[in-house]
Structure formats: structure tokens, C-alpha cells
Amino acid sequence: MSGGVHDxxxxxxxxxxxxxxxHEVQDWERLADAVNYVLNAKGHKTTDEMRRAIEGLEGYREMGYYERWAAAAELLAVEKGLLTQREIDERAAALEKRWAGE
Amino acid sequence: MIRPAPAAKFRPGDAVRVLTTEKEGHVRTPAYVKGKRGEISHVLGTFPDPESLAYGGNGLPEKVLYRVVFRQADLWESYEGSTADALYVDVYEHWLEPAGEEG
Amino acid sequence: MSGNGHDGHPHEELRHESSPWAARIRAVEELLVEKGVFTHEEVRAQIEHTEARTHENGARLVARAWVDPEFKNLLLSDTKAACSELGIDASGPVELAVVENTERVHNLIVCTLCSCYPRPILGRPPDWYKSFAYRSRAVREPRAVMREFGLELPEGVEVVVHDSTADLRYMVLPARPPGAEGMSEEELAALVTRDSLIGVAIPREPARTQ
Structure with missing residues (x-):
């Protein structure tokens, strides 16, 4: 008997x-949840693509539940050509900076 | 039945065995039922193939989905509980083969 | 509606969040809005939709099934039709199924592969339902897991576990507790806890006095 890390x-x-x-669901977790549902509803990806993306995460065991969801949304947005990794990295860095500076 | 499945190969009561295939990538058949014998409980209908959907495919051809019942005692060594305890898993047709007689 | 983190955002401030994914998912959301993939309003509506759905939907279905045998048959045979009869929105691609507890059978729901859960009728799954411990052990030693939740079942009761691996999401129809005769549907629904709809508990018993 074997199976992936998620099995x-x-x-x-x-x-x-x-x-x-x-734990109290945090705002970014609600966001990760909703982004995934809206992308599905609009036909940009499927639940099974998201499951596949999650199962393939290197940090599956170490990440929090919605961290896996956020990572899957990001991976699929790039895979589908909706966004580039670079623009996500840059925007995330800018947000971190803004939040830290206030 | 939740959705139609006119081409279903198995019927409720049929003995089946889950294939032991080690398929890379996304599948919805949990490892712990692979190679195990069970019985068709319900024909649930025909659904898009998750193994295709997971990679951006269109899910065609669709697969018949069954609710398969296993005896817990057949799944685990030294299972704690009644011999009547059971476990149901939804399994797609291409993961099942006829199991024939008991044993 | 540019991605300035203000107009239309579901929530404005995330600086207290500790996960590095807080900024990353916000970045993804902002960028997808800027590209016109979706709008902030759509995301906010989705969040509100999720928040609005709780196990109270499931409790209403159960309470009605306890008082109306015909409705119970419908709930067990065509769960979505039963939902629409009570005005519960269960549209969407996911199929729902309900399994019935009896004197002889007790059902328990798990998803060993991810976190499949009947959200239209139970809302967001609790943390423990998504935990590796529950996912790994509920199929292997359901009686031990239920004991941890304070539920000890007699040997004579058959434990039936449902691993929702595919296109269906399962809810338990618990047995009506003793002493609930003559209660209104609303009072009955208040006895139905979330955990009793997953199978790690049974409904509350009615208070003996009052």
C-alpha cells in the first residue's frame, strides 16, 4: 500500500x-477560499486541478490548510497563463513592505 | 442513482476488486482499498473523469462511479470493532474488476 | 477599482497576519482583478456566500425529516430536491448524499484524500475534519476516534464509515433523540449539532425541565 503524501x-x-x-478563520484564509471558488465558477480551473496542485506541493505536510489553498491558486494562475510568477512575487513583496511600514 | 449510467458494467451486489495499479499523478482511489475485495452498493452515475480534469482535460470519456462497500475486517489487520463494521468508498469503474467467488 | 487595496476589498487590513501566504494570496487576488479575470465584488460575494452557509441548514433538513416521513424519504433519495423544498441553495456541480443512523447503524463521514465536505448544508469544515489525524484514523479506527469526541457506541451497533473521495459529499441523518416528542421543528433543529451531522456525535438530548 502506498499513495501520495495526501493519501x-x-x-x-x-x-x-x-x-x-x-482557530478563527483569518481574512487571508477567507480570501484564499473565495479566490479558488470564483476561479472555478468562472471556468478557469477545476476542483481536480486544485487537488492535483495541492497534492504536488513540496511543503504539503508543513503548510497550513489555507496555505495549501493559496499556493494552489497561485500555481494554477501561473500555469493557466493568467499571471506570471514574477508579477506575483513583486506584488507580494510590495504588500509586505507596505504592511510592515505602517 | 444520482446521475444516469446506462453503460454501467457492474450492478449492486456484484463482487469487485480494486485494481492495484500504481498510477502517477492525481487519482481519487485511496491506496488503502487497492487490491481489496468489496461489493457494489450503489451505481451513482456517470461523471467527468477526474484524472483528466486534474490536468486541464475535458473529463471525457466520463466514468461510471460506484459506491463500493468493504468489510473493515478485510481492510485492516486487527481492526477494533464489530465484524459488521463497514466502509464505503466511491470508486470509478476503471479502477474496478470483477472479483468472482469469495477467497 | 484598481488594486490599491481599498475599494471593494472584502477586508482592508492584513498586516497582523503572520503567514507569508497572506500577502501572496492578496497579490494574486489584486492582480487577477486588474487583469479583469474577476472583480473584488465577486470575491466579496463569494466570501459572504460561504459565511452565510452553516450547519443550521443541515439541522433544518434533519428536523423536518424527523417530523415528516415523506420528506425524510426525499432527503435520503434526492438530497438536492429536499434542500430546495426548504429553500436551501444546493445548486452547483457537487452532488449531495445523506446516510441514515438507526438503532443498528451509525455513520461517520471523512475525506481521506483532501477535505470534501457538504458545504451547501454544513458550511465550512471544522479544522479537525481537515486534520491529518482525523483523515488518517477515521477509516482505520473509527470507534477510537469517536471515543475521543466522547461518543462510545455499543458493540452491537454497526459503524459505517464513508470516505467521500469523488463527486459526492455526505451528511449524516442522526437518529431523533429520546424525549423529543412534541417539540416543534425549530426546537428539534436546535438539538442537531454540527458534529452529529458528521457522525462524531449524536444530537443533544432535550432538557429535562422547562
Missing amino acids: MGGRREEFGPVDRTE
């Missing part, structure tokens, strides 16, 4: 008790 069924040795703490 969790039965791997109980790797994980302990279920942590039932709920």
Missing part, C-alpha cells in the same frame, strides 16, 4: 489524537 487513509501510526481546537 492519508489508515496512516494512524503517523498521527496522534484529533486536535479539536478551532
